[in-house]
Amino acid sequence: MLILLKEIHKHLSRNYLVTLALFFTALAAKAENGHELWLRKHNVNPVNVVCSKNSATLNIARQELQQGWQGKTGATIVLTIRSDESIWSDGYKLGASGIQANTELGILYGVYELLRRQQIGQPINDDVSNPSYEYRILDHWDNLNGTIERGYAGNSIFWCNGKDSLAVTEKDELLWREYARANASVGINGSVLNNVNASPKMLTGEYLKKVKTIADVLRPYGIKIYLSVNFSSPVILGGLKTSDPLDTEVITWWKTKVKEIYSLIPNFGGFLVKANSEGQPGPQDFGRTHADGANMMADALKPYGSIVMWRAFVYSPRERDRARQAYAEFLPLDGQFHENVIIQIKNGPIDFQPREPFSPLFGAMKKTSVMAELQITQEYLGQSNQLVFLSTMWEEFLQSDTYKEGAGSTVARCTDGSIFPQKYTAIAGVANIGLDTNWCGHHFAQANWYAFGRSAWNNRLTSENIADEWIRLTFSPHQTDQPMSSNISDWQRLFLFPVKQMMLQSREVTVNYMMPLGLHHIFAGDHHYGPGPWYAPKGLRPDWTPPYYHQADTNGIGFDRTRTGSNAVSQYNEPLRSQFNELETCPEIYLLWFHHVPWNYKMKNGRILWDEICYHYDTGVQQVRQFQKIWNQVQPYIDEQRFTEVQSKLRRQCRDAQIWKDGCLLYFQKFSRRPIPLDIEHPVYDLNDLKKMDFSTIKTLEE
Numbered sequence: 001m002l003i004l005l006k007e008i009h010k011h012l013s014r015n016y017l018v019t020l021a022l023f024f025t026a027l028a029a030k031a032e033n034g035h036e037l038w039l040r041k042h043n044v045n046p047v048n049v050v051c052s053k054n055s056a057t058l059n060i061a062r063q064e065l066q067q068g069w070q071g072k073t074g075a076t077i078v079l080t081i082r083s084d085e086s087i088w089s090d091g092y093k094l095g096a097s098g099i100q101a102n103t104e105l106g107i108l109y110g111v112y113e114l115l116r117r118q119q120i121g122q123p124i125n126d127d128v129s130n131p132s133y134e135y136r137i138l139d140h141w142d143n144l145n146g147t148i149e150r151g152y153a154g155n156s157i158f159w160c161n162g163k164d165s166l167a168v169t170e171k172d173e174l175l176w177r178e179y180a181r182a183n184a185s186v187g188i189n190g191s192v193l194n195n196v197n198a199s200p201k202m203l204t205g206e207y208l209k210k211v212k213t214i215a216d217v218l219r220p221y222g223i224k225i226y227l228s229v230n231f232s233s234p235v236i237l238g239g240l241k242t243s244d245p246l247d248t249e250v251i252t253w254w255k256t257k258v259k260e261i262y263s264l265i266p267n268f269g270g271f272l273v274k275a276n277s278e279g280q281p282g283p284q285d286f287g288r289t290h291a292d293g294a295n296m297m298a299d300a301l302k303p304y305g306s307i308v309m310w311r312a313f314v315y316s317p318r319e320r321d322r323a324r325q326a327y328a329e330f331l332p333l334d335g336q337f338h339e340n341v342i343i344q345i346k347n348g349p350i351d352f353q354p355r356e357p358f359s360p361l362f363g364a365m366k367k368t369s370v371m372a373e374l375q376i377t378q379e380y381l382g383q384s385n386q387l388v389f390l391s392t393m394w395e396e397f398l399q400s401d402t403y404k405e406g407a408g409s410t411v412a413r414c415t416d417g418s419i420f421p422q423k424y425t426a427i428a429g430v431a432n433i434g435l436d437t438n439w440c441g442h443h444f445a446q447a448n449w450y451a452f453g454r455s456a457w458n459n460r461l462t463s464e465n466i467a468d469e470w471i472r473l474t475f476s477p478h479q480t481d482q483p484m485s486s487n488i489s490d491w492q493r494l495f496l497f498p499v500k501q502m503m504l505q506s507r508e509v510t511v512n513y514m515m516p517l518g519l520h521h522i523f524a525g526d527h528h529y530g531p532g533p534w535y536a537p538k539g540l541r542p543d544w545t546p547p548y549y550h551q552a553d554t555n556g557i558g559f560d561r562t563r564t565g566s567n568a569v570s571q572y573n574e575p576l577r578s579q580f581n582e583l584e585t586c587p588e589i590y591l592l593w594f595h596h597v598p599w600n601y602k603m604k605n606g607r608i609l610w611d612e613i614c615y616h617y618d619t620g621v622q623q624v625r626q627f628q629k630i631w632n633q634v635q636p637y638i639d640e641q642r643f644t645e646v647q648s649k650l651r652r653q654c655r656d657a658q659i660w661k662d663g664c665l666l667y668f669q670k671f672s673r674r675p676i677p678l679d680i681e682h683p684v685y686d687l688n689d690l691k692k693m694d695f696s697t698i699k700t701l702e703e
């Protein structure tokens with residue numbers, strides 16, 4: 001990979017002077033702050049839109065066409081709502097002269113696809129496009145005081161503190177409309193408005209009134225509202241003595257609450273619940289099961305055709321291996337959940353780490369609807385300081401073979417209804433959106449929002465495809481920036497190509513400098529930013545400290561999850577179970593996830609494990625430095641604001657990658673007692689200094 005990066009760099013240098021001259025005026029291109037996302041304004045041609053119906057959604061469709069048409073001047077485009085067997089749900093059929101769909105929303109999605117293709121220069125053949133998942137949802141971990149759990153792009157766009165916290169201004173509504181439009185343009189059709197660590201206040205009348213206002217703004221764009229609910233709400237809000245899900249008063253309380261919600265929001269989508277996890281209340285507090293709790297809520301929602309997304313993110317401090325727990329608790333309940341319950345499972349068995357094998361629950365539950373929960377916000381992947389395109393990670397996950405019904409039973413197929421005919425199919429992503437002007441903190445983090453929507457619509461899209469589209473939409477030169485548009489092929493060669501390669505490699509690069517070879521959860525502190533393989537404050541529960549996960553000692557490193565260890569391998573179907581279990585057949589990317597491996601273990605390339613770890617960390621650092629060079633060389637093709645903002649983030653990423661490498665190598669070296677290979681750069685930081693740093697605050701390290 002490094003060689004490829006060097007090639008790109010060489011290639012760029014050769015052309016640098018020529019292009020600099022050619023595109024110099026591009027520097028004066030319109031300032032862009034990123035707020036328009038992938039929906040930037042451009043020159044349009046007049047178009048004649050024919051549609052026999054009017055509605056809020058269809059009016060948006062019409063307006064989008066008129067404001068974004070780049071096809072033939074004066075063309076006529078017909079929007080037809082007519083059912084067709086080949087079209088499913090809100091899918092659509094695109095043709096040269098029009099769009100056909102079963103639903104109004106299908107028309108709107110078709111319009112966005114048509115405009116996208118015009119903009120990126122893709123042909124329109126009689127194509128049918130149907131969504132892979134019926135529910136494509138953003139989970140906002142927004143607190144009602146405006147802060148966002150694991151948010152790195154400013155405060156909530158929905159909630160705020162202070163005496164006017166429930167007032168809604170025109171500015172709020174405009175922002176919500178922009179948000180809804182961006183989501184609809186990539187096919188997202190649901191938003192959970194509040195944190196899964198849910199405040200009971202969410203369900204009070206005054207907050208529900210604000211939810212109604214938000215729902216009204218989002219509705220024409222096809223975005224349904226969902227709420228995270230606190231299991232103790234009947235006691236805290238309703239004054240009941242218990243929140244036991246089998247208690248008749250509790251059941252009535254939820255039914256009445258649901259009725260109240262529907263009187264305000266007729267298209268309300270349902271609940272998301274984090275129960276008996278990390279201190280949240282749940283049915284187990286009353287000796288009941290997850291199924292008892294989920295079914296009680298599902299029954300209250302059923303008359304309205306809506307769903308409960310019940311999270312499988314559970315683990316207790318007493319268990320020997322956290323990676324086993326979701327499976328151990330949920331599999332025995334398979335078959336007990338009511339039809340409108342969907343179990344929401346994180347992609348990996350632990351917690352959104354830079355690399356995890358897929359959660360074995362995906363290949364296990366057969367009688368229950370399951371959905372994947374991805375994390376768009378980069379809690380564990382550099383937050384909004386680092387350029388990491390997550391699409392490749394999600395692709396790896398969705399295409400992982402669970403062998404549930406033999407080879408080819410990918411996670412994608414286990415969740416989209418192709419293997420198991422689950423009544424509801426869904427996918428969720430934890431949002432990375434906040435009040436920052438560019439919405440996501442890092443300009444490239446927008447690509448993760450985009451990629452989530454696109455993959456939720458079509459779980460077979462490749463990351464390369466998605467990155468290509470996103471770069472073209474987000475950065476392609478405006479037609480008015482003359483020298484650029486006349487040299488579009490240079491733009492493709494000198495901007496699109498290198499930037500795309502950088503994005504496609506970025507997740508693996510991050511794995512290299514953070515947690516290669518299956519290492520996981522070795523962060524310093526609860527902020528989950530910098531390295532902290534040493535982090536183990538007295539009294540903290542062991543499964544919240546890195547030594548629990550890396551298990552480094554003088555013999556070796558890694559968590560033994562083999563048959564003779566925690567036996568987490570047994571949760572996978574064959575042939576994975578045996579493959580993961582054997583040191584020789586375990587893929588090296590998961591080596592230290594499944595095995596405790598001696599420092600001198602011979603890797604496939606002949607190096608010993610310790611050396612291989614060193615090379616991975618070092619390669620990661622070099623790769624990020626290469627990103628910096630690539631970015632500096634694409635400057636002629638991009639507006640100054642976005643160029644400088646990304647440049648400064650890459651500077652920080654380079655430094656932080658170095659900190660990761662130095663911190664981890666110096667610490668693990670205490671156990672390996674081996675030298676760092678002489679042909680790689682040796683650490684520049686001192687371990688004791690790094691141990692004292694608080695990586696969550698920029699100030700400690702900056703300048």
Ligand code: GCW
Nearest residue numbers: 141149150196197274313351
């Ligand atoms: O990844 C962990 C996060 C918590 C989060 C939790 C969860 C919302 O560190 O901040 O809480 O997962 O998914 O519930």
